[in-house]
Amino acid sequence: MAAKIQVTVWNEGRHEKKNPVVAKVYPKGIHGAIAEALNAQPDIAARTATLDEPEHGLSDEVLRGTDVLTWWGHMAHDDVADAVVDKVHQRALEGMGLIVLHSGHLAKIFRRLMGTSCTLRWREDGAREVLWVTCPAHPIAAGIDDCIILPHTEMYGEFFDIPQPDETIFISNFAGGEVFRSGLTFRRGAGRIFYFRPGHETFPIYHDPAVRKVLANAVRWAAPTGSMKIECPHKPLGWFEKPV
Amino acid sequence: MAAKIQVTVWNEGRHEKKNPVVAKVYPKGIHGAIAEALNAQPDIAARTATLDEPEHGLSDEVLRGTDVLTWWGHMAHDDVADAVVDKVHQRALEGMGLIVLHSGHLAKIFRRLMGTSCTLRWREDGAREVLWVTCPAHPIAAGIDDCIILPHTEMYGEFFDIPQPDETIFISNFAGGEVFRSGLTFRRGAGRIFYFRPGHETFPIYHDPAVRKVLANAVRWAAPTGSMKIECPHKPLGWFEKPV
Amino acid sequence: MAAKIQVTVWNEGRHEKKNPVVAKVYPKGIHGAIAEALNAQPDIAARTATLDEPEHGLSDEVLRGTDVLTWWGHMAHDDVADAVVDKVHQRALEGMGLIVLHSGHLAKIFRRLMGTSCTLRWREDGAREVLWVTCPAHPIAAGIDDCIILPHTEMYGEFFDIPQPDETIFISNFAGGEVFRSGLTFRRGAGRIFYFRPGHETFPIYHDPAVRKVLANAVRWAAPTGSMKIECPHKPLGWFEKPV
Amino acid sequence: MAAKIQVTVWNEGRHEKKNPVVAKVYPKGIHGAIAEALNAQPDIAARTATLDEPEHGLSDEVLRGTDVLTWWGHMAHDDVADAVVDKVHQRALEGMGLIVLHSGHLAKIFRRLMGTSCTLRWREDGAREVLWVTCPAHPIAAGIDDCIILPHTEMYGEFFDIPQPDETIFISNFAGGEVFRSGLTFRRGAGRIFYFRPGHETFPIYHDPAVRKVLANAVRWAAPTGSMKIECPHKPLGWFEKPV
Numbered sequence: 005m006a007a008k009i010q011v012t013v014w015n016e017g018r019h020e021k022k023n024p025v026v027a028k029v030y031p032k033g034i035h036g037a038i039a040e041a042l043n044a045q046p047d048i049a050a051r052t053a054t055l056d057e058p059e060h061g062l063s064d065e066v067l068r069g070t071d072v073l074t075w076w077g078h079m080a081h082d083d084v085a086d087a088v089v090d091k092v093h094q095r096a097l098e099g100m101g102l103i104v105l106h107s108g109h110l111a112k113i114f115r116r117l118m119g120t121s122c123t124l125r126w127r128e129d130g131a132r133e134v135l136w137v138t139c140p141a142h143p144i145a146a147g148i149d150d151c152i153i154l155p156h157t158e159m160y161g162e163f164f165d166i167p168q169p170d171e172t173i174f175i176s177n178f179a180g181g182e183v184f185r186s187g188l189t190f191r192r193g194a195g196r197i198f199y200f201r202p203g204h205e206t207f208p209i210y211h212d213p214a215v216r217k218v219l220a221n222a223v224r225w226a227a228p229t230g231s232m233k234i235e236c237p238h239k240p241l242g243w244f245e246k247p248v
Numbered sequence: 249m250a251a252k253i254q255v256t257v258w259n260e261g262r263h264e265k266k267n268p269v270v271a272k273v274y275p276k277g278i279h280g281a282i283a284e285a286l287n288a289q290p291d292i293a294a295r296t297a298t299l300d301e302p303e304h305g306l307s308d309e310v311l312r313g314t315d316v317l318t319w320w321g322h323m324a325h326d327d328v329a330d331a332v333v334d335k336v337h338q339r340a341l342e343g344m345g346l347i348v349l350h351s352g353h354l355a356k357i358f359r360r361l362m363g364t365s366c367t368l369r370w371r372e373d374g375a376r377e378v379l380w381v382t383c384p385a386h387p388i389a390a391g392i393d394d395c396i397i398l399p400h401t402e403m404y405g406e407f408f409d410i411p412q413p414d415e416t417i418f419i420s421n422f423a424g425g426e427v428f429r430s431g432l433t434f435r436r437g438a439g440r441i442f443y444f445r446p447g448h449e450t451f452p453i454y455h456d457p458a459v460r461k462v463l464a465n466a467v468r469w470a471a472p473t474g475s476m477k478i479e480c481p482h483k484p485l486g487w488f489e490k491p492v
Numbered sequence: 493m494a495a496k497i498q499v500t501v502w503n504e505g506r507h508e509k510k511n512p513v514v515a516k517v518y519p520k521g522i523h524g525a526i527a528e529a530l531n532a533q534p535d536i537a538a539r540t541a542t543l544d545e546p547e548h549g550l551s552d553e554v555l556r557g558t559d560v561l562t563w564w565g566h567m568a569h570d571d572v573a574d575a576v577v578d579k580v581h582q583r584a585l586e587g588m589g590l591i592v593l594h595s596g597h598l599a600k601i602f603r604r605l606m607g608t609s610c611t612l613r614w615r616e617d618g619a620r621e622v623l624w625v626t627c628p629a630h631p632i633a634a635g636i637d638d639c640i641i642l643p644h645t646e647m648y649g650e651f652f653d654i655p656q657p658d659e660t661i662f663i664s665n666f667a668g669g670e671v672f673r674s675g676l677t678f679r680r681g682a683g684r685i686f687y688f689r690p691g692h693e694t695f696p697i698y699h700d701p702a703v704r705k706v707l708a709n710a711v712r713w714a715a716p717t718g719s720m721k722i723e724c725p726h727k728p729l730g731w732f733e734k735p736v
Numbered sequence: 737m738a739a740k741i742q743v744t745v746w747n748e749g750r751h752e753k754k755n756p757v758v759a760k761v762y763p764k765g766i767h768g769a770i771a772e773a774l775n776a777q778p779d780i781a782a783r784t785a786t787l788d789e790p791e792h793g794l795s796d797e798v799l800r801g802t803d804v805l806t807w808w809g810h811m812a813h814d815d816v817a818d819a820v821v822d823k824v825h826q827r828a829l830e831g832m833g834l835i836v837l838h839s840g841h842l843a844k845i846f847r848r849l850m851g852t853s854c855t856l857r858w859r860e861d862g863a864r865e866v867l868w869v870t871c872p873a874h875p876i877a878a879g880i881d882d883c884i885i886l887p888h889t890e891m892y893g894e895f896f897d898i899p900q901p902d903e904t905i906f907i908s909n910f911a912g913g914e915v916f917r918s919g920l921t922f923r924r925g926a927g928r929i930f931y932f933r934p935g936h937e938t939f940p941i942y943h944d945p946a947v948r949k950v951l952a953n954a955v956r957w958a959a960p961t962g963s964m965k966i967e968c969p970h971k972p973l974g975w976f977e978k979p980v
Contacts, residue, residue, distance in 0.1 A: 097853055097897070099629055110968070119851040119899075120924050121829055123968035134425050134732070136406045141587055141682035141718030150407075151732050161971065162380045162419065163394075165829070165925050165964070167851075170658070170900060171679075175406065175419060175427045180973050181378050183421045191659075192852050193897050194629035230629030232897070236842070236855040239893065241912050244622070244639050341609055341653070343873055354724070363607040363655075364680050365585055367724040378976070385831055385926035385962030395976050405727065409585070409681050409720070411607075412658060414902070415923075424729050435903075436608050437653050438873035474873030476653070480598070480611035483649065485668050488866070488883050622913050624894045638895075650868045650907065651882075663894065663907060663915045669866050671909045 008049040009227045012070040013039045014062065016077040017054035019205040026205045034076050034203075034210060038105075041216040048223055055080060060088050067091055072101035072226045074219070076203065077111045089113050097193030097234055101226025103219070106203030109164075114199070117192050118166050124184070125161040130207065131179040133157040135186050139173045144187065144198065144221045152214040158204045160184045166199075176201060187218070189225075194232035198222045252293040253471045256314040257283045258306065260321040261298035263449040270449045278320050278447075278454060282349075285460040292467055299324060304332050311335055316345035316470045318463070319352045320447065326356075333357050341437030341478055345470025347463070350447030353408075358443070361436050362410050368428070369405040374451065375423040377401040379430055383417045388431065388442065388465045396458040402448045404428045410443075420445060431462070433469075438476035442466045496537040497715045500558040501527045502550065504565040505542035507693040514693045522564050522691075522698060526593075529704040536711055543568060548576050555579055560589035560714045562707070563596045564691065570600075577601050585681030585722055589714025591707070594691030597652075602687070605680050606654050612672070613649040618695065619667040621645040623674055627661045632675065632686065632709045640702040646692045648672045654687075664689060675706070677713075682720035686710045740781040741959045744802040745771045746794065748809040749786035751937040758937045766808050766935075766942060770837075773948040780955055787812060792820050799823055804833035804958045806951070808935065809843045821845050829925030829966055833958025835951070838935030841896075846931070849924050850898050856916070857893040862939065863911040865889040867918055871905045876919065876930065876953045884946040890936045892916045898931075908933060919950070921957075926964035930954045 015035030019026040030037050035052040042050035053061025055077070067073075073092065077084070089112045096102045096117065104114045109122045135152040137145045152174070161182030167190070174187030186201035200218060203209045210216070259279035263270040274281050279296040286294035297305025299321070311317075317336065321328070333356045340346045340361065348358045353366045379396040381389045396418070405426030411434070418431030430445030444462060447453045454460070503523030507514040518525050523540040530538035541549025543565070555561075561580065565572070577600045584590045584605065592602045597610045623640040625633045640662070649670035655678070662675030674689035688706060691697045698704070747767035751758040762769050767784040774782035785793025787809070799805075805824065809816070821844045828834045828849065836846045841854045867884040869877045884906070893914030899922070906919030918933035932950060935941045942948070 117851040119849040121966045121968075123966055125969055125971045127971055127973065129973060132425075134427075136427050138406050138408075138429070139679070140407050140720045141716065143717050146718060153733065162382050163384050163964070164382075165966070167899060167922070167924060168415070168902060171412070172416075175429070177421050177425050177427045179425075181376075181421050181423075181976065183378075183380050183419045183427050185382070185419070190899070191627070192899060228629065229631050230634060232628045232895070234853045234855055234897070236853075237857055239857045239859055241859065241861055244913065245641065361607040363605040365722045365724075367722055369725055369727045371727055371729065373729060383923070384964045385960065387961050390962060397977065403727075407720070409722070411655060411678070411680060414656060425732065434655070435871070436655060472873065473875050474878060476651070476872045478609045478611055478653070480609075481613055483613045483615055485615065485617060488669065489885065620913075622915075624915050626894050626896075626917070628895050650870050651872050652870075656903070659900070660904075663917070665909050665913050665915045667913075669864075669909050669911075671866075671868050671907045671915050673870070673907070 006047070008047055009223055010069055010071045011042055011048055011050040011074065011223055012066060013042065013050050013052045013074045014076065015052065015054050016080050017056060018080050019078065023205070029206060029208050034205065037210040038074060038219065041210065041219055042223060045220045048220060055083060060084060062088050062092065064091070067095050070100060071228055072103060072223045074103040074105060075108045075111055075113060076105045078107035078205065081111050084112050089116060093117065094234065096195040096197065097232065099194035099228040099231035101228060102195060102197045103222050103226060104197065104199045106201060109199065117197060120167060121165045124164045127159040127180065129159060129180060130156040131159065134177045135174040136177065137173065138175050139171055142171065142173050143225050144173050144218060146221050147217050148214060154202060154209060154212065156207050157202065157209065158207065160201055194230055196226045198226055250291070252291055253467055254313055254315045255286055255292055255294040255318065255467055256310060257286065257294050257296045257318050258320065259296065259298050260324050261300060262324050263322065267449070273450060273452050278449065281454040282318060282463065285454065285463055286467060289464045292464060299327060304328060306332050306336065308335070311339050314344060315472055316347060316467050318347040318349060319355055319357060320349045321355045322351035322449065325354055328356050333360060337361065338478065340439040340441065341476065343438035343472040343475035345472060346439060346441045347466050347470060348441065348443045350445060353443065361441060364411060365409045368408045369426070371403040371424065373403060373424060374400040375403065378421045379418040379446070380421065381417065382419050383415055386415065386417050387469050388417050388462060390465050391461050392458060398446060398453060398456065400451050401446065401453065402451065404445055438474055440470045442470055494535070496535055497711055498557055498559045499530055499536055499538040499562065499711055500554060501530065501538050501540045501562045502564065503540065503542050504568050505544060506568050507566065511693070517694060517696050522693065525698040526562060526707065529698065529707055530711060533708045536708060543571060548572060550576050550580065552579070555583050558588060559716055560591060560711050562591040562593060563599055563601060564593045565599045566595035566693065569598055572600050577604060581605065582722065584683040584685065585720065587682035587716040587719035589711070589716060590683060590685045591710050591714060592685065592687045594689060597687065605678070605685060608655060609653045612652045615647040615668065617647060617668060618644040619647065622665045623662040623690070624665065625661065626663050627659055630659065630661050631713050632661050632706060634709050635705050636702060642690060642697060642700065644695050645690065645697065646695065648689055682718055684714045686714055738779070740779055741955055742801055742803045743774055743780055743782040743806065743955055744798060745774065745782050745784045745806050746808065747784065747786050748812050749788060750812050751810065755937070761938060761940050766937065769942040770806060770951065773942065773951055774955060777952045780952060787815060792816060794820050794824065796823070799827050802832060803960055804835060804955050806835040806837060807840045807843055807845060808837045810839035810937065813843050816844050821848060825849065826966065828927040828929065829964065831926035831960040831963035833960060834927060834929045835954050835958060836929065836931045838933060841931065849922070849929060852899060853897045856896045859891040859912065861891060861912060862888040863891065866909045867906040867934070868909065869905065870907050871903055874903065874905050875957050876905050876950060878953050879949050880946060886934060886941060886944065888939050889934065889941065890939065892933055926962055928958045930958055
């Protein structure tokens with residue numbers, strides 16, 4: 005039997021502590037809900053880590069043992085230590101998968117990897133979002149027929165200041181008239197990155213079966229298929245020729 | 249003074265003949281409206297060509313003298329002679345610009361250049377479309393602030409079966425809940441191609457000032473900046489070294 | 493146990509009949525060598541088909557049962573019936589994987605899918621080619637450290653007239669001074685396409701272990717992960733909303 | 737008459753001070769040579785700025801008045817103040833063009849914009865580089881027929897750890913057997929970025945007429961065609977609808 009994909013579900017975890025509404029929607033935290041969804045899959049083993057743990061729960065040992073890291077943050081992006089961001093960045097380039105969720109678009113690690121401002125427009129109006137599949141047969145959209153309907157969400161609108169994605173898997177229609185590229189892949193170094201828009205602290209998005217399906221698909225897609233060593237070496241003439 | 253960009257505005261021109269509603273919206277034909285919009289620009293000289301002219305109005309001489317060709321067709325794609333498609337295809341690869349409009353997504357020349365089925369989903373419900381700029385500062389979007397609002401249009405929905413575009417300039421929100429990648433660039437050979445969704449035979453889309461602005465921007469963007477010779481030559485060792 | 497990936501290895505098969513040198517390098521044909529390499533893998537089942545069989549060996553039944561088709565042709569591209577190309581094209585868009593090899597760059601099916609002339613520059617000088625990995629950790633490059641060295645090959649040089657690839661996995665250095673993008677992926681419809689440059693009728697390229705490894709990797713990568721129906725349907729308002 | 741494109745040519749300027757060989761090749765500094773090449777163009781006005789000037793010569797006023805910034809650095813990347821990098825980064829996203837040259841691949845500003853390590857392999861062997869045009873008719877390659885030959889250069893080899901470029905304009909063949917993607921465009925925010933590999937402190941690369949032609953072409957290509965405001969605003973329902 006193949007080894008399970010080792011996932012670390014990272015969450016800021018502050019909204020849950022401060023806002024009883026959030027605590028009610030996510031009694032085990034947003035991280036708890038996501039980990040639960042992933043652990044329901046036979047090939048995935050998910051644990052959690054949060055901002056207020058030592059090293060934000062992301063020690064060298066934890067990172068070394070992580071195939072795919074998922075990231076949720078919103079109100080405390082600046083409280084994430086640069087040293088931890090450095091390590092996550094390096095691991096991602098070396099091959100670790102990274103799934104950035106919703107308001108994680110402004111997380112240090114995402115802005116670091118994108119190189120842009122990652123800004124967008126937003127409105128918490130609880131109106132309908134429809135995410136359309138724009139890359140059929142992509143493994144991340146497996147099991148999603150045409151679209152995902154989320155009856156009540158926060159709106160995110162273009163322009164979303166990111167580099168051109170490698171693949172655009174989902175594009176959202178918001179009832180208020182906006183659109184958003186909401187499922188995007190980026191290859192950086194040896195690592196695969198997936199940004200997925202859905203998710204909010206008060207709308208119960210991570211309980212939605214279609215959203216949970218995409219999360220599991222994305223974990224499988226982002227799992228490492230190789231690694232890269234970050235170095236900039238001098239190479240003598242003929243170095244690549246195999247000895248006879 | 250720089251020479252004007254020579255544009256040939258091609259139109260199937262059948263709806264105008266058969267449907268009095270269309271004839272009323274476009275008394276000089278869809279081609280007439282587009283040519284008029286372009287000729288209002290100081291740097292563009294547009295003439296027209298239609299399906300029912302000899303060689304569909306696209307003789308070798310006309311094509312040779314065309315910097316940018318715009319294409320509108322809908323009900324008679326199959327009536328376009330393959331020999332003409334061959335010539336337009338070759339000219340496009342050699343460097344001529346090509347702007348494909350609305351229902352031209354199923355035109356032979358567009359499917360030929362894309363290599364895919366170019367299918368999509370549609371509904372003539374006359375509801376609102378909002379085209380959002382997703383590539384700010386792109387010359388094709390010059391003068392468009394955030395979006396273009398078309399109060400009454402036909403709906404086109406994803407999945408739009410095209411290769412990944414080089415650039416996605418506009419994405420549309422339709423009031424019915426769909427989305428569509430509606431302003432797309434593709435480089436093929438030495439030629440630049442722009443697909444632009446807006447346009448319909450009964451909705452007066454080509455009278456809209458913002459649509460006209462994009463058309464003129466696109467002509468400037470697609471104008472040739474070089475050319476390519478289509479050949480697959482044997483090259484002897486050292487052929488590229490300049491004689492001393 | 494998972495079902496094996498069903499591969500059909502297609503070959504023009506004319507050089508082998510006409511040229512004793514080719515027949516000596518590939519006693520079972522180029523198709524025989526490729527099928528042998530693939531059948532050495534536990535998860536792949538390869539059969540062959542050639543130009544001179546009825547329907548070129550690509551009946552509806554064969555195509556229906558094919559997960560991935562590999563294509564080698566050179567001197568007889570024009571002898572491939574358009575009706576067969578139509579069927580292969582449709583199957584590829586619907587989700588079948590397609591691997592186009594070497595001189596297949598001018599095959600009807602490849603030019604059809606690319607939409608460009610697919611021309612390049614060439615020289616049969618038997619000099620060294622080094623293919624460098626430019627997308628580390630991509631599954632198609634699994635097991636290839638830095639590069640593949642082919643001591644004696646035909647040269648293919650840029651400009652290679654193709655659309656921008658989705659991913660550039662290999663770029664070749666030729667001893668004569670040229671370069672070539674030699675391992676390229678393209679998504680078209682629901683299908684995955686891989687173009688791989690190495691291969692020639694008189695140089696024993698398909699006996700090279702690294703080339704064989706890439707072929708097997710590419711088959712796994714191109715195997716269908718979903719399908720698409722080619723249609724352009726009218727959709728009534730609200731069609732995507734699930735009935736309660 | 738149209739206003740000239742305002743270019744600031746930035747150079748670290750340390751090699752010139754420490755190494756008489758460099759000072760002999762570039763008596764006015766690398767910046768002096770590049771500025772001279774650009775100022776020979778009728779539509780470009782270039783000034784210079786160097787590391788050891790106050791604010792590295794890049795005050796707010798200078799940056800505000802800069803349409804396109806070119807960047808050369810090598811031995812003192814770490815001496816560039818983060819505050820200056822922050823400002824250049826912001827200006828680039830807002831629309832300023834940026835041309836990064838040669839060893840600038842490890843400059844803070846380039847790594848910041850790419851989000852990757854930007855590492856590569858290298859060798860100062862003074863052997864031949866041939867840069868092949870892989871995007872014909874691109875304005876950056878205007879006037880370059882097939883390739884640029886540099887008889888004696890430093891080698892840069894793949895894997896070059898960058899995000900997938902928007903366009904690959906040049907790919908290099910090195911006599912030692914390596915390849916390198918050596919002319920690359922990236923759009924970030926409203927800004928255009930061009931990375932161009934040629935250039936070294938002891939080889940007289942910036943005196944080469946073809947290299948100078950590409951630099952001038954790149955300046956024209958990177959000149960702003962619009963701007964973007966970096967913000968992440970709340971937008972009320974209907975905000976984009978124009979008042980009647």
